[in-house]
Amino acid sequence: MLSIGYIRENEDEIRKMLANRSNNADLDKLIELDEKRRIFTQEIDDFRHERKELSKQIGLLKKNGEDAEKEMEKAAELNNELASLEEKQRETDEEYQNLILTFPNIPDESVPIGKDDSFNREEKKWGVKPEFTFEVKSHDALAEKLGIIDFNRATKIAGSRFATMVGTGAKLERALINFMLDVHTHEHNYTEIMPPVIVNSKSLTGTGQLPKFEEDLFKLNYRDYYLIPTAEVPVTNHFADEILSEDDLPVKFVAYTPCFRSEAGSYGQDTKGLIRQHQFNKVELVKFAHPDKSWQELEALLADAEEILQELGLHYRVVTLSTGDMGFASAKTYDIEVWLPSFNTYREISSCSNFTDFQARRASIRYKDKSTGKNNFVHTLNGSGLAVGRTVVAILENYQQEDGTVIVPEVLRPYMGGMDKISPE
RNA sequence: GGAGAGGUGCUGGAGUGGUCGAACAGGGCUGCCUGCUAAGCAGUUGCGGGGGCAACUCCGCCGAGGGUUCGAAUCCCUCCCUCUCCGCCA
Structure with a gap:
């Protein structure tokens, strides 16, 4: 607000x-x-x-x-x-x-002005595109052959846009979650929290999903309950209606949660594979920062997310979203886009934003200024670190071999019982 | 889900219709005192909003929302939450 x-x-x-x-x-x-x-x-x-x-x-x-x-x-x-x-x-x-409540946040001056994603500004590229001497397969084709993701049965038991991870697929998903949480808690000093994945409308209003974007959410047929579209909602609202001590800032949380999105209005897009699901796992970084420090905290947040991709050895680029493409509550958003060979393009795998005082004002999250004794709004930030499902996609596609097997990135092997290659189950 | 108790400021805890934003205590802050620490003494200390250059002033807030009344923290209704016991359950 x-x-x-x-x-x-x-x-x-x-x-x-x-x-x-x-x-x-x-x-x-x-x-x-x-x-x-x-x-x-x-x-x-x-x-x-x-x-x-x-x-x-x-x-x-x-x-x-x-x-x-x-x-x-x-x-x-x-x-x-x-x-x-x-x-x-x-x-x-x-x-x-x-x-x-329907007025969006004011974009920072550094945000490129434009009506859609064609005005996004590429900031950097990391790594190199992998070269393949054979015809690359899509992640869903690879996964089905390997028997590690079952799309058909997920459709039977739930519907379209769901997937069941099986055997090594489930293990890979879990390995990624643990790897990401370990990096952020041990190396980047985030406190791990596990919040409710069901929230009320007040929380969703606090972070900005409501009242404008109700159709993107799954609403439960019980009380005023919704499934979270991202851990940003419960974690940012952790301090709703509270006044923090200035000395406590910044507060840094990392949370692994499943996320649920109705994907209304995306009919026909990404219908195959793991890219766009109603339910997906995400490791989310959330910060509560002093207003004077939020811009440097955004850069640090981006670097924390990038490191996961770097350790996994995945080629990516960073773009600044233009005014027409960025989210409602954000003052500035960096998207990290990972290279996906079968799509022959970069796809969003993380979105890192500074919301300045926009969410803090809605959710009433403040800190007491030590010198003036006044209560001010904190700045809130968050970013995916990373979207787990899309990371699975990136690993399968970028590490695929001609015989349909997939090499396990080195950093994940300790989390996979030492497995260095995914072969057919 | 059933029975009971309760939700007051940073904390504990008074207050059952009138001048109560709220006694008292603790904590915090500011002075004084002090070899250090502790103690002591005095003062001060909630949040939001409106008006004013300002000193200041006005309104609202005692879980939330309604109601009764000239007047509600106090009475009535609904809801939410917490605690104890029972049931059920991972």
Whole structure:
């Protein structure tokens, strides 16, 4: 959420920002509602003040055994007027709240301006594209031949966009999770946490998935419950409605969770294989940072995610998402895209963002400034470190051999009982 | 799921209709004192919002939302959460 004070004072900048993001949030309406809301608030405050004074008088009069009829009538009249004002304010306020929640975060100046992903800026490449002397197979073809992923049975028991990992496939998935968690906890000093994977709508509003993106979520038919689309939701909300000590910043968490996405609106895209699933595993990095430090924390976060790919020996590039391609809550997003030979392109495997105070404001996550004693909003950041399913895809495709076997990257072998090659089960 | 108890400020804990944003204690902060530590003395100490250049001032907040009343932390209703016992269960 943006600060209404900032919006009021920087109307032109906000208008330009919305255009850059191709967002049609109604700024004029917001400003109008804000003014209305403040006028109502003022009037209601005045009425309440008057009523308070009257009530005090009534109390005193009654105590002295005097007649307070006149005052009580006056107070009842006041209450009538108050009630109608309060009703109007309630409506205005609700409309205002609903509207301001649909305003996206302001992109950082370093973000390229453009309407879609063609305006994303490539920042760097790491490693080299693997060369193949034979025709490469797609990961799903390889996995089926090896008998390590069963797509058909997953479809039978759940539906499309699900997969069952079998034998070495399941072991590879688990090895990757453990490897990633170990690197981030032991080498990068993140604290591992395992949060609920079901959350309420308040949490989803806090991180920005609601109210605008409800159709992307799986809503449970029980209470106000949703399956998480990413660990960002429960982990960022870990400190919702709390005030942290300045000395505790930055707080760094790493969480492994399954993630659930409806993938509404992606019909026909990536229908084959593991790329786009309703359920997938992800190791997520989340930081709560001091506002003065969040940009350097973003660079560090990106480096932490990159290291996983480097240790796995996977070729990738880093791009900065353009204003039109970046997420609603983000001020700046780096995508790490891994090379996938069968697609002959780079595909997103991690997304690292600085949300500045946008989520902190929605979820009310603050820290107490030591020098001023004031409470300020922290900055929140997160990034995949990494999406596990897509890492499996990248390993299968990049390490495939002509005979259909797959070499296990060295760093994973200790996690796979020493296995150095995946052969047919 | 059943029976009972309870949710108050950083913490403990008073407060059952009127001047209570809330006694008291602890903690924190600031002075004084002090060889160090501890103790002592005095003061201070919640969050959000509106108005004002400012000193300041006004409104809201005692789990959440409704209701009764001139007036609610206090009374009533609904919900959420916590604790104890029982049932069930991994």
